[in-house]
Amino acid sequence: MPKTLLVALAVAFALPVTARAATGPQVAHFTLNNGLQVVVIPDHRAPVVTHMIWYKVGGADETAGKSGLAHFLEHLMFKGTAQNPGDRFSSTVADIGGQENAFTSDDYTGFFQRVPREHLKEMMAFEADRITGLVLTDAVVRPELNVVLEEQNMRVANNPNSRLSEQMDAALYLNHPYGRPVIGWRPEIEKLTRDDALAFYRRFYTPNNAIVVIAGDVTADEVKADAEATYGKIAPRAEIGPRHRPMEPPQEAPRTVTLADARVEQPSISRIYLAPSRITAKPGESQALEVLAHVLGGGVSGRLYKTLVVDQKLALNAGAYYSSTALDYGKFGIYGVPAPGKTLQDVEAAIDAIIADVTEHGITADELAVAKNRLIADAVYAQDNQATLARWYGAALATGETVDMVRNWPDEIRAVTAEAVRDAARTWCNRRASVTGYLVSSYPAKEKHT
Amino acid sequence: MNAMISLRLQQRFALAIAALVAFAAPAGATTIERVVSPGGIEAWLVHEPAVPMIAVDFAFAGGAIQDSPGKAGTANLVASLLDDGVGEYDSKTFHDRLERKAIELNYEAERDTLRGSLRTLTENRDEAFEALRLGLTAARFDPTDVALNRAQIMSTLRRATTNPTEMASLRWWQVAFADHPYGRPVAGTLESVPTITVDDLKDYTRRVLARGNLKIAVVGDIDAETVKAMLDHVFGSLPAEPQLKPVANVTPHGLGRRIVVKLDVPQAVVAFGGLGIARKDPDFMAAYIVNHILGGGSFSSRLYQEVREKRGLAYSVYDSLVWLNHSALFLGGTATRADRTGETLNLIQKEIHRLAEDGPTANELAKAKAYLNGSFALNLDTSSKIAALLVQLQRDGLGIDYFSRRPEMINAVTLEDARRVAKRLLDGGLLVTVAGRPQGVVSTTAD
Numbered sequence: 001m002p003k004t005l006l007v008a009l010a011v012a013f014a015l016p017v018t019a020r021a022a023t024g025p026q027v028a029h030f031t032l033n034n035g036l037q038v039v040v041i042p043d044h045r046a047p048v049v050t051h052m053i054w055y056k057v058g059g060a061d062e063t064a065g066k067s068g069l070a071h072f073l074e075h076l077m078f079k080g081t082a083q084n085p086g087d088r089f090s091s092t093v094a095d096i097g098g099q100e101n102a103f104t105s106d107d108y109t110g111f112f113q114r115v116p117r118e119h120l121k122e123m124m125a126f127e128a129d130r131i132t133g134l135v136l137t138d139a140v141v142r143p144e145l146n147v148v149l150e151e152q153n154m155r156v157a158n159n160p161n162s163r164l165s166e167q168m169d170a171a172l173y174l175n176h177p178y179g180r181p182v183i184g185w186r187p188e189i190e191k192l193t194r195d196d197a198l199a200f201y202r203r204f205y206t207p208n209n210a211i212v213v214i215a216g217d218v219t220a221d222e223v224k225a226d227a228e229a230t231y232g233k234i235a236p237r238a239e240i241g242p243r244h245r246p247m248e249p250p251q252e253a254p255r256t257v258t259l260a261d262a263r264v265e266q267p268s269i270s271r272i273y274l275a276p277s278r279i280t281a282k283p284g285e286s287q288a289l290e291v292l293a294h295v296l297g298g299g300v301s302g303r304l305y306k307t308l309v310v311d312q313k314l315a316l317n318a319g320a321y322y323s324s325t326a327l328d329y330g331k332f333g334i335y336g337v338p339a340p341g342k343t344l345q346d347v348e349a350a351i352d353a354i355i356a357d358v359t360e361h362g363i364t365a366d367e368l369a370v371a372k373n374r375l376i377a378d379a380v381y382a383q384d385n386q387a388t389l390a391r392w393y394g395a396a397l398a399t400g401e402t403v404d405m406v407r408n409w410p411d412e413i414r415a416v417t418a419e420a421v422r423d424a425a426r427t428w429c430n431r432r433a434s435v436t437g438y439l440v441s442s443y444p445a446k447e448k449h450t
Numbered sequence: 451m452n453a454m455i456s457l458r459l460q461q462r463f464a465l466a467i468a469a470l471v472a473f474a475a476p477a478g479a480t481t482i483e484r485v486v487s488p489g490g491i492e493a494w495l496v497h498e499p500a501v502p503m504i505a506v507d508f509a510f511a512g513g514a515i516q517d518s519p520g521k522a523g524t525a526n527l528v529a530s531l532l533d534d535g536v537g538e539y540d541s542k543t544f545h546d547r548l549e550r551k552a553i554e555l556n557y558e559a560e561r562d563t564l565r566g567s568l569r570t571l572t573e574n575r576d577e578a579f580e581a582l583r584l585g586l587t588a589a590r591f592d593p594t595d596v597a598l599n600r601a602q603i604m605s606t607l608r609r610a611t612t613n614p615t616e617m618a619s620l621r622w623w624q625v626a627f628a629d630h631p632y633g634r635p636v637a638g639t640l641e642s643v644p645t646i647t648v649d650d651l652k653d654y655t656r657r658v659l660a661r662g663n664l665k666i667a668v669v670g671d672i673d674a675e676t677v678k679a680m681l682d683h684v685f686g687s688l689p690a691e692p693q694l695k696p697v698a699n700v701t702p703h704g705l706g707r708r709i710v711v712k713l714d715v716p717q718a719v720v721a722f723g724g725l726g727i728a729r730k731d732p733d734f735m736a737a738y739i740v741n742h743i744l745g746g747g748s749f750s751s752r753l754y755q756e757v758r759e760k761r762g763l764a765y766s767v768y769d770s771l772v773w774l775n776h777s778a779l780f781l782g783g784t785a786t787r788a789d790r791t792g793e794t795l796n797l798i799q800k801e802i803h804r805l806a807e808d809g810p811t812a813n814e815l816a817k818a819k820a821y822l823n824g825s826f827a828l829n830l831d832t833s834s835k836i837a838a839l840l841v842q843l844q845r846d847g848l849g850i851d852y853f854s855r856r857p858e859m860i861n862a863v864t865l866e867d868a869r870r871v872a873k874r875l876l877d878g879g880l881l882v883t884v885a886g887r888p889q890g891v892v893s894t895t896a897d
Contacts, residue, residue, distance in 0.1 A: 043500075044500070045498055045500050045501075046480070046827055046830045046831040047827055048830075048831050078749070087749065087759075090748075093748070093749075094748035095817055095821065095824075096820065096821075097822065097823060097824020097825030098824065098825065098828075099825070099828060114828050116824055142762070143758075143759065143760060143761055143762030144762060145762065146761075146762025147762045149787075150762070150764050150785065150786060150787060153717035153785070154717055154765055154785050157715075157717060158614060158715045158716060158717045158785075216831075262612075262714065263613075263713075264612075265608040265612055299545075300545045301546055301549040306542065309598065310541070313598075316601055316602050316605050337605065339601060340601060340604075373552060374549060374552050378552070380501065380503060381554075383501045384503060384505075384670075384832050384834070385831070386831055387831075
């Protein structure tokens with residue numbers, strides 16, 4: 001199939017959080033006296049290291065009315081500290097040929113550098129200083145707010161798929177803050193201030209709320225000594241309570257959302273179901289959903305593509321995914337792009353038929369075997385990329401999982417049964433806890449003025 | 451949870467594959483071996499058994515520029531079909547076989563190359579190599595597969611017509627290379643793609659897929675003897691030499707022009723660029739350094755500092771060198787609010803002019819050298835990255851010892867060189883395209 005991007009939907013595939021138990025890297029894990037957790041993933045193939053810090057705070061931890069604050073603070077974390085003012089940190093990363101970046105999700109905020117291994121301790125010292133030492137002035141905060149507004153323009157306002165995706169999330173969560181976009185609602189982003197950012201920073205940025213993940217050409221022993229000499233010196237400054245967000249009430253009505261945008265040249269349909277995450281699921285359930293997503297939507301070999309695209313010629317693309325890495329809820333998603341002359345309703349009916357079939361009859365033994373094999377192979381491929389491994393461990397630990405849960409993932413996939421997959425489909429492909437979204441170029445005439 | 455993870459900096463996407471290779475300094479740990487099969491096929495190998503997998507990358511010279519006139523998109527359509535029906539297998543059966551063995555096989559057309567990449571577990575390597583052989587030598591181009599892939603590409607092309615990033619880029623190439631194959635979109639156009647026939651696809655593969663224009667890299671859990679056997683098995687039955695149509699060397703047109711593509715979007719997307727410096731030019735490394743200082747890959751570049759850090763005009767602003775087989779460019783981009791587009795553009799042009807006139811400072815030069823030397827090893831930490839880099843080095847004719855020579859090439863660039871080359875690189879004028887409804891930007895007419 002074409003390598004150009006065809007998927008019309010803003011689908012971020014949740015990669016399985018995984019590592020191969022038998023032959024994967026020997027991951028070490030320890031906690032410093034100040035409560036900071038450290039994970040070390042050795043990879044000695046190249047003399048480089050990926051150094052990440054993950055704070056257990058994200059968009060879902062914001063106060064209502066301040067959406068976008070976690071992400072805004074992420075940007076402001078590059079503005080310097082008392083000890084390392086201005087861009088000294090970034091400029092040092094550049095001077096040694098390093099790469100750096102940061103990211104924010106609903107549940108975590110992360111910062112990383114990729115550098116030659118001999119500079120690891122220096123990075124740790126900078127990052128430790130940044131846990132509590134941030135200094136912000138209006139002179140740096142104001143331009144950065146404009147940068148974030150341009151980021152919102154680029155990611156959302158300029159992109160009809162993202163606009164629909166935001167509306168669907170808002171509709172899926174009746175009560176939980178996952179319904180807010182991580183980047184924030186534009187009118188609320190516009191009002192964020194330096195004081196908002198600093199208050200959020202003081203509340204959540206403390207060593208006892210952070211996880212450092214180091215992957216690369218290092219040993220656990222050397223990392224431990226360096227971590228104690230750097231991160232170990234930062235005193236905790238806030239008590240971090242349990243992360244209780246408002247949870248979803250029973251969901252009782254299927255929702256539909258239609259977004260019309262004159263720029264839409266290719267209509268599409270997508271559906272998201274409320275699902276458990278890895279950490280909230282019953283034993284084996286999240287793994288069963290992983291297999292289900294693969295059987296239904298694993299690229300051109302998935303049932304959706306084979307049936308809708310190849311056999312029935314109703315669609316140009318179709319697939320499914322499962323986002324499992326989250327503190328409170330996962331998400332099971334399905335999408336389809338109609339072929340010329342076919343309607344969104346044609347595609348939706350075909351999707352519904354496939355869901356009905358898997359709910360009633362489950363999957364075949366062969367489908368189960370192929371999906372397991374593939375998911376476990378992905379864990380081997382992941383070992384080729386230290387940054388990928390670091391992200392998997394970081395995201396897992398920041399959403400309540402343990403190192404052992406990540407390590408055991410392939411074995412848990414091996415243990416999935418066809419019955420468990422069928423049961424997961426029955427339980428979670430529940431229209432009453434779902435949103436179906438239609439991306440179209442214009443509303444039907446009779447609705448235009450409503 | 452929200453699917454979107456919001457990154458502070460968007461990945462700098464390159465406009466041509468050449469720009470993807472950020473050259474940097476030597477790691478020392480990676481040993482490259484030249485392997486030649488009994489049949490005379492060469493590959494560069496990095497044997498690294500730590501992870502039980504193998505990556506193979508290869509490129510045939512002659513990508514979209516070998517599309518016939520009026521048939522733009524042929525190479526792209528071929529690439530989309532090489533992993534569909536092959537040999538005795540129809541598309542569904544073939545994909546099923548790949549899936550069962552977790553074999554990842556991808557082909558992609560670019561302006562100058564048709565590229566392929568394979569990723570397999572060591573235990574499945576024989577099936578993987580056979581899949582590769584079948585795609586390259588026995589693609590079926592079944593009518594149903596052609597129809598589906600064509601429809602998918604048409605859908606993508608229709609979507610691009612309202613995507614500001616796509617439109618700014620398309621117009622840039624179209625104006626810069628009017629009357630040259632580089633001006634045609636790699637994926638083709640809504641007019642050209644429907645006219646491509648199965649005969650066109652077969653003709654393309656017959657002309658372009660050959661041993662004489664092929665560069666191969668292999669990385670991972672495989673030794674030289676196994677690679678040799680694989681090379682003859684997979685590539686041995688391809689014709690010795692391709693039949694490539696001659697393509698003229700060309701320089702970009704339209705420098706000095708600003709062109710607005712009207713699109714109803716809140717944020718204007720800007721593409722800008724000018725004449726670059728060829729990969730084999732003695733000034734290339736100095737140009738690479740100058741580009742890094744202007745808008746290369748760190749948070750300290752002049753454009754990043756002036757446009758983003760100081761004024762908050764954009765989330766992303768960048769510039770990169772692009773070297774093609776028949777031209778050389780520097781190309782940059784940004785996306786900025788409509789009401790300040792003119793201001794942003796003037797600022798970028800002012801910075802380019804300032805660097806052309808005054809050159810970089812000694813401090814900037816030293817920092818750029820340190821960055822380019824230090825960042826090298828970051829390109830060598832995954833099999834796929836190494837394989838892609840080794841194919842690029844072969845295409846550029848840089849020699850298997852390039853890694854060890856590169857630091858001295860970087861360090862040899864003097865401040866005088868950098869100043870001279872900044873003038874040479876940046877003083878030739880810019881072609882600017884803007885998609886959106888920008889204020890303060892007026893389209894200029896053709897020269």
